[in-house]
Amino acid sequence: MAESNIRWYILFANYEQGLHLLDLLRQDGIKARIAPAPRAIQGELSCGMSILLEPEHLEAARACIEKHNAPHHAIVPLEGQIKSKRDRYC
Amino acid sequence: MIYLDNAATTMFKPQQVIDAVVSAMSSMGNASRGAHGSALQASRTVYDTRCKLAKLFGCKSPDHVIFTCNSTEALNIAITGAIPHGSHVISTDLEHNSVLRPLYRLEEEQNVKLSFVPADQQGRIDYDDFEKLITPETSAIVCTHASNLLGTMVDLVRVGQIAKKHGLLLIVDASQTAGAAPIDMEAMNIDILCFTGHKGLMGPQGTGGLCVRDGLTIRPFKVGGSGIQSYNKHQPVEFPSCLEAGTLNGHGIAGLSAALDYLNEVTVDAIAAKEHALMERFYKGVSAIEGVKVYGDFSQPRTAIVTLNIRDYDSAMVSDALSEDYGIATRAGAHCAPRLHQALGTTAQGAVRFSISWFNTEEEIDQAIRAIEELAQED
Numbered sequence: 001m002a003e004s005n006i007r008w009y010i011l012f013a014n015y016e017q018g019l020h021l022l023d024l025l026r027q028d029g030i031k032a033r034i035a036p037a038p039r040a041i042q043g044e045l046s047c048g049m050s051i052l053l054e055p056e057h058l059e060a061a062r063a064c065i066e067k068h069n070a071p072h073h074a075i076v077p078l079e080g081q082i083k084s085k086r087d088r089y090c
Numbered sequence: 091m092i093y094l095d096n097a098a099t100t101m102f103k104p105q106q107v108i109d110a111v112v113s114a115m116s117s118m119g120n121a122s123r124g125a126h127g128s129a130l131q132a133s134r135t136v137y138d139t140r141c142k143l144a145k146l147f148g149c150k151s152p153d154h155v156i157f158t159c160n161s162t163e164a165l166n167i168a169i170t171g172a173i174p175h176g177s178h179v180i181s182t183d184l185e186h187n188s189v190l191r192p193l194y195r196l197e198e199e200q201n202v203k204l205s206f207v208p209a210d211q212q213g214r215i216d217y218d219d220f221e222k223l224i225t226p227e228t229s230a231i232v233c234t235h236a237s238n239l240l241g242t243m244v245d246l247v248r249v250g251q252i253a254k255k256h257g258l259l260l261i262v263d264a265s266q267t268a269g270a271a272p273i274d275m276e277a278m279n280i281d282i283l284c285f286t287g288h289k290g291l292m293g294p295q296g297t298g299g300l301c302v303r304d305g306l307t308i309r310p311f312k313v314g315g316s317g318i319q320s321y322n323k324h325q326p327v328e329f330p331s332c333l334e335a336g337t338l339n340g341h342g343i344a345g346l347s348a349a350l351d352y353l354n355e356v357t358v359d360a361i362a363a364k365e366h367a368l369m370e371r372f373y374k375g376v377s378a379i380e381g382v383k384v385y386g387d388f389s390q391p392r393t394a395i396v397t398l399n400i401r402d403y404d405s406a407m408v409s410d411a412l413s414e415d416y417g418i419a420t421r422a423g424a425h426c427a428p429r430l431h432q433a434l435g436t437t438a439q440g441a442v443r444f445s446i447s448w449f450n451t452e453e454e455i456d457q458a459i460r461a462i463e464e465l466a467q468e469d
Contacts, residue, residue, distance in 0.1 A: 036406035036422045039440040048423075052410075081403045082411045082465060 005080045008058050010051040010065075011037055011073040018049045021070045025051070030060045041076040092418045092454045097238050097266060097395055097445030099288050099295060101419075103349065110348035111294055114341045121340050122317035122331075132340045139347040140330070146350065146358075147264075147283055148274035149301035156333040157299045157343060161265040162188040163311075164284035164300040167333055168261045169193060169232060171308035172282060175200040177229035180220060180258075183209035183433050184237040184244065187426040189263050193232065203227065209433040212387045213240040220252045230259035235273070236266040239427040239434075239443065240386035241369075241395030243271065250279030259306075265289060266393050269353055271362055281306055290361075291353065292448070293346035296339045308333060361448045365394035368446045368455050372396050375459035381466040385434055385441060394446035400466045405440035408465060412442070416461040420444050 010032075012018040018034065025032045030053075037050040053061050058075075065072060093101050114135070119128030121136040140155040149155055158164045169192040173179060181193060183206050196202035205223040207215045220231065231253050236243045246262060253260040261282045264273055269290030275283055280303070287297030302308065313325040314335035325332055353361070370388075373396050377384045381401045386392070400408050409422035423440045424431050431437050444458065 035410045038404045038406040039423065039438060040404050042423075078404075081407050084411070084415050 006055060006077050007080050008053040008055060008061075008075060008077050009035070009038065009041060010053065010061070010075050011041065012048065012050070013071070013073055015049055017071045017073075018051060021065065021068075021072060022051055024064055024068050024070055025061060028060070028064045030057050030064055032057060032061065038078055041074075041078050092416075092450075092457060094444045094446060094450065094454075094458060095419045095421050096447035096450075097241075097289070097393075097443060098421055100290065100292050100447045100449070102447065102449040103292050103294070103345075104352040106348045106352055107293060107345045111341050111345040114344035118340050118344060120317075121338055121343075123337075124317075135344050135347055136338060136340065139343050139350065142347060142350040142354070143285075143299065143301065146273070146353070147268075147285070147301050148276045149283070149303075150276070151304055151329070153329045154302040154304060155299060156302065156330045157297070157338050159296050159339060160288075160298040161263060161284050161286040164286075164298055165189055165261075165263055166192050167308060167311040168282040168284055168300055169196065171311055171333075172230070172259060172261065172306065173202060173232075174229050176202065176227070178203040178205065178225050178227040179230050179232055180205050180207065180223050180228060181232045182207040182215055182234070182244070183429040184213065184215065184234050184239075184242060185232075185427070185429065186234065186238050186263065186265065187428070188265070189232055189234065190429065206429065207233075209430055211434060213237060213242045213385065213430060213434065214387055214390065215244070217245065217248050217252070220249060221256075224256055224258075228256070228258060230261060232261045232263075234263040234266070236271070236393045237395075237427065237430060238266050239395075239425045239430050239441070240397055241266070241393040241445075242386055243267070243391040243393060245391070246273075246278040246280065250277075253281075254279045266395075269349075269358060269361065270365065270393055272358055275301060275303065282308075287342065287346040287349070291346065291349050293349035294339075294342040297342040297346045300333075302329070302333075310335070312336070356448070364448060365446050365450075368450055368452065369394040369396060371452060372444060372446070372455045372459060375456070376462050379459075379463050379466050381468070382462060385436070395443060396446075397441045397443045398462070399436070399439055399441055400462065401468075402439065403465075405436075405442045408442050411465055412458075412461060416457070418458055418461055 268285035287293035
């Protein structure tokens with residue numbers, strides 16, 4: 001797994017848990033965004049949303065989760081397969 | 091945004107639908123509750139909408155059109171209320187979880203036996219399999235009119251003939267076809283047709299229902315206020331009250347009524363033709379791209395869905411890139427269709443679904459093709 005391309009995904013049992021944590025992360029000023037949960041790491045959850053973090057925000061996100069005891073399923077690293085090509089197209 | 095997730099919900103609605111909901115929000119009383127002007131207006135709106143739906147679907151009696159909040163609720167009412175305990179039911183690998191989970195619950199709780207007509211790796215079914223699976227205990231066939239994953243349509247005339255020949259109940263999930271393809275309960279021998287209002291019908295979310303053949307009895311899924319027969323300890327037995335408890339989504343039904351008027355103006359045939367032309371355009375564009383795998387058999391009748399993968403890319407990452415980099419809304423993952431993903435061999439990767447509506451344009455389709463071309467380019 002190439003270190004430079006690793007992204008961290010927070011997985012949830014449902015959208016409500018995910019949206020709640022996103023609110024908490026934003027309150028704490030932690031950069032994150034919603035993304036579809038990749039199939040490769042969904043396990044038994046299947047489908048749904050995840051919160052996508054860049055590696056530099058991982059520890060702050062973990063601390064936020066612990067501080068608020070925020071429900072989540074797992075935090076999982078995954079190598080990004082697609083590099084943004086927006087500038088070549090739009 | 092280019093919205094190509096219309097199999098989930100048609101996000102763009104006719105303006106008259108929006109206007110009807112807004113108007114109802116400030117003028118509508120509670121249907122079947124009282125006889126003052128605003129209550130009667132609500133009752134009239136609900137009744138008129140039943141009539142429009144009955145006409146659209148070939149349901150003989152408008153009072154056998156039951157309103158629910160979506161297809162899933164309608165399917166739960168039909169499946170749990172009409173299938174005898176301990177009997178055998180035939181369904182297919184094409185089904186959505188809105189059919190599968192109620193059936194699995196019957197299997198666990200009411201000793202109902204299930205058999206599934208298998209789909210091949212192109213998502214096709216063999217109609218002979220329905221008859222092969224029939225046993226003396228078989229009571230019903232429950233099947234979709236079109237797969238929400240691939241768009242593959244089921245020949246309901248043929249399935250209806252099998253059901254009629256063997257005296258089986260035919261319950262149909264029309265979530266993907268109501269408003270997008272012609273449906274005739276009589277010609278198709280459908281006993282219970284379950285539909286949603288917010289997809290092809292282009293009405294508001296929170297609307298849907300079921301149309302029930304005359305003479306069929308369905309045990310109520312829920313009981314409660316009906317606005318009539320208040321001293322009766324039981325739910326009234328007359329249609330539609332027997333299957334509708336509590337206040338209806340009158341504001342949503344007002345929007346659905348306007349959507350049905352719009353549909354009547356433009357016609358289902360015209361909608362199906364335009365959506366099919368856009369789907370063909372997209373299919374031809376993406377199927378020629380190296381590294382793109384398109385699923386399904388495009389030589390057979392289908393709704394306007396194209397489902398694909400790019401190389402070995404995780405479908406969620408492709409859908410995310412389409413959304414973030416190109417502003418194109420699609421749906422990745424398993425699409426609540428586990429049996430069909432298993433048949434296609436896509437459980438690990440999932441797939442990216444593009445679903446087209448009446449409001450999409452050729453320019454949007456061409457932009458989506460160019461986005462797929464670019465994502466499929468190897469670095």
